[in-house]
Amino acid sequence: ANKTMAWAEVEAFLVDDDPVVVFTRTCGCVIWWCLFRLSLSHLVFCGSVVHGTKCTAAIHATVQAIAITWVVTHDPNISPLYWALLRFRLADADILNVTSPAVSFLATLAAGEFGMQMLHLRAWYEKPADLVLVAHHVLCLVLWPTNVANRRGLLFVTVFLTYEISTPFLMALFFDNVKKTSVIKLLVGTAFMLSFVLVRLGTLPATLVACYKSLNEFPSPNLPRWYTGQYAFAMSNVERLTAFVPLLVNSHWGLLVIRGYLRALRSTLLKPAGVSTGDTVETKTRKAD
Numbered sequence: 001a002n003k004t005m006a007w008a009e010v011e012a013f014l015v016d017d018d019p020v021v022v023f024t025r026t027c028g029c030v031i032w033w034c035l036f037r038l039s040l041s042h043l044v045f046c047g048s049v050v051h052g053t054k055c056t057a058a059i060h061a062t063v064q065a066i067a068i069t070w071v072v073t074h075d076p077n078i079s080p081l082y083w084a085l086l087r088f089r090l091a092d093a094d095i096l097n098v099t100s101p102a103v104s105f106l107a108t109l110a111a112g113e114f115g116m117q118m119l120h121l122r123a124w125y126e127k128p129a130d131l132v133l134v135a136h137h138v139l140c141l142v143l144w145p146t147n148v149a150n151r152r153g154l155l156f157v158t159v160f161l162t163y164e165i166s167t168p169f170l171m172a173l174f175f176d177n178v179k180k181t182s183v184i185k186l187l188v189g190t191a192f193m194l195s196f197v198l199v200r201l202g203t204l205p206a207t208l209v210a211c212y213k214s215l216n217e218f219p220s221p222n223l224p225r226w227y228t229g230q231y232a233f234a235m236s237n238v239e240r241l242t243a244f245v246p247l248l249v250n251s252h253w254g255l256l257v258i259r260g261y262l263r264a265l266r267s268t269l270l271k272p273a274g275v276s277t278g279d280t281v282e283t284k285t286r287k288a289d
Contacts, residue, residue: 029112
């Protein structure tokens with residue numbers, strides 16, 4: 001009985017949307033992913049922080065991809081709205097205030113991984129263009145737990161979490177046994193490009209329409225105190241602006257992905273036998289999310 005009660009308390013902590021609990025859980029997830037990265041680096045990659053960070057990102061994305069697939073197919077609150085969103089059939093559905101314990105947990109788990117990435121910025125930051133990725137990580141680290149605590153926008157967080165389906169293929173392009181083998185590299189690059197187009201660009205029009213629809217759904221009866229009174233105007237505009245930012249970022253990344261893939265494909269098909277194609281796919285499509 002005591003074990004059952006203890007597990008029930010742990011389960012409640014993992015999905016609770018109380019602001020203090022959400023903050024604590026997010027910090028705990030950051031620590032978890034840092035320890036996970038540290039273990040991978042020393043046990044598998046001979047102390048390499050870069051390889052440990054990349055592998056952690058791939059594992060996190062794989063876990064999220066599996067979990068969010070379950071959410072969009074089985075979650076009683078999210079699943080109907082998700083498919084209605086993709087079919088442009090939301091009608092008068094309340095898309096801003098739907099709740100989901102599963103998404104609440106997955107959002108803070110993802111925020112923790114983004115926090116880990118920011119603490120290891122020197123391991124992957126290479127060029128000024130990576131500032132977009134830095135901004136992406138910071139916004140997700142701050143706004144996703146805020147969404148959970150406010151019980152707002154979890155349907156959109158669900159859509160953004162499905163983007164992780166493409167990330168394991170991107171991370172695989174970093175490792176030498178993929179990068180140095182032309183056929184494997186082309187296959188993995190193709191899988192990355194197709195999954196990116198499917199889950200990120202393919203869902204973009206429907207998500208854009210849903211974002212526009214949500215502009216008229218503020219305020220709501222479930223708003224916390226910092227959304228009302230003197231803060232209402234500011235918070236409403238922050239909410240509206242940040243709903244569109246991920247769509248703009250992924251449109252930008254989508255152009256880089258498709259352009260880089262076509263360049264890599266052309267290089268692979270036209271290169272003489274035995275000549276390496278270099279790092280074209282990985283370097284031209286590099287991003288994480």
